[in-house]
Amino acid sequence: MEQNNGVRGQIIGNISDLYKIKYNSGYINCKARGIFKKDNLKPLVGDNVIFDPEKEIITELLPRKNELVRPPICNIDQALIVMSVEEPKLDFYLLDKMISIISYNNINVIICFTKLDLLDQSKEDEINEYIKYYKKIGYKVVINNQLEEVHKLLKNKITAVTGQSGVGKSSLLNRLDKNLNLKTAEISHALGRGKHTTRHVELIEIGDCLIADTPGFSSLDFYNMNKEDIRNSMIEFTEYMDDCKYRDCFHLKEDGCKIKELVSKGIILSSRYSNYKKFIQEEEDANGKDIRFRTIKKQ
Numbered sequence: 001m002e003q004n005n006g007v008r009g010q011i012i013g014n015i016s017d018l019y020k021i022k023y024n025s026g027y028i029n030c031k032a033r034g035i036f037k038k039d040n041l042k043p044l045v046g047d048n049v050i051f052d053p054e055k056e057i058i059t060e061l062l063p064r065k066n067e068l069v070r071p072p073i074c075n076i077d078q079a080l081i082v083m084s085v086e087e088p089k090l091d092f093y094l095l096d097k098m099i100s101i102i103s104y105n106n107i108n109v110i111i112c113f114t115k116l117d118l119l120d121q122s123k124e125d126e127i128n129e130y131i132k133y134y135k136k137i138g139y140k141v142v143i144n145n146q147l148e149e150v151h152k153l154l155k156n157k158i159t160a161v162t163g164q165s166g167v168g169k170s171s172l173l174n175r176l177d178k179n180l181n182l183k184t185a186e187i188s189h190a191l192g193r194g195k196h197t198t199r200h201v202e203l204i205e206i207g208d209c210l211i212a213d214t215p216g217f218s219s220l221d222f223y224n225m226n227k228e229d230i231r232n233s234m235i236e237f238t239e240y241m242d243d244c245k246y247r248d249c250f251h252l253k254e255d256g257c258k259i260k261e262l263v264s265k266g267i268i269l270s271s272r273y274s275n276y277k278k279f280i281q282e283e284e285d286a287n288g289k290d291i292r293f294r295t296i297k298k299q
């Protein structure tokens, strides 16, 4: 394990300038070397690092296989997108956006719906139709009370749990491991949203799973994704787009567009298509204003 006079480990937590590192002999809290700041590099939870155990300093960041801005984490195998059907209300726009951003970063997507107990029967049937659709186009979909199923999907993987504040991310992890006791809180009924109870990204070992609980967010940006990236991240569009009249069809105003035809026939979910159009519009607006790296966080 000795490399460059240092020891290799993985960052599993971070509070201000202290990084908690897991390595062979246990855990250690280290600071980052000044040089990272100079290079504008910030160590992330998930980073594999070389550190000096005596000086308690991270000396080297090893290459990342992937990286997300929100939640700030890297080197994960998959993301579990948690989406409540009530409190906060189901938001397919946000779900589709998370799916696009995460898959663009080469990270597998699992969708987990929560709070189905708050729905009446008729709405539950509607949710089941959506679940079927997302499964059909290739995503794994679970419900938070299918604990065994959830556990199976997380086994031997590094997973980031992500989603809006108050959807039940920490609650789900507490149910997977009864000894965990992560802080959870009721959502604010006045505002209809969560209270940002989880403040830090932390990788937690639950049996043979390494799972990151992360702070919820209220909005998301496409960061460095351009229009092509957004289009190509709509998984079922890519499957049919060879049948569009134009090879580089954006499925917007073009004629002979197979995607638009499939939307009108109800084969492609119309919410997916209208969210896609919103994404493209947002990208155009942001790009026009040259602020593609905005991060907006409403508290």
Ligand SMILES: Nc1nc2c(ncn2[C@@H]2O[C@H](COP(=O)(O)OP(=O)(O)OP(=O)(O)O)[C@@H](O)[C@H]2O)c(=O)[nH]1
Residues within 6 Å of the ligand: 114, 115, 116, 117, 118, 144, 163, 164, 165, 166, 167, 168, 169, 170, 171, 172, 183, 184, 185, 186, 187, 194, 195, 196, 197, 198, 199, 214, 215, 216, 217
């Ligand atoms: N009715 C119902 N409530 C749930 C369910 N899952 C979680 N909750 C409740 O939802 C509230 C928010 O849960 P948290 O686990 O704190 O949510 P979170 O996603 O971790 O939120 P942040 O840490 O703020 O991002 C808590 O009051 C939970 O008890 C569910 O399946 N049904």
Ligand SMILES: [Mg+2]
Residues within 6 Å of the ligand: 169, 170, 171, 183, 184, 197, 198, 213, 214, 215, 216
């Ligand atoms: Mg939480």
Ligand SMILES: [Zn+2]
Residues within 6 Å of the ligand: 241, 244, 245, 249, 250, 251, 252, 254, 256, 257, 258, 259, 260
């Ligand atoms: Zn098209």
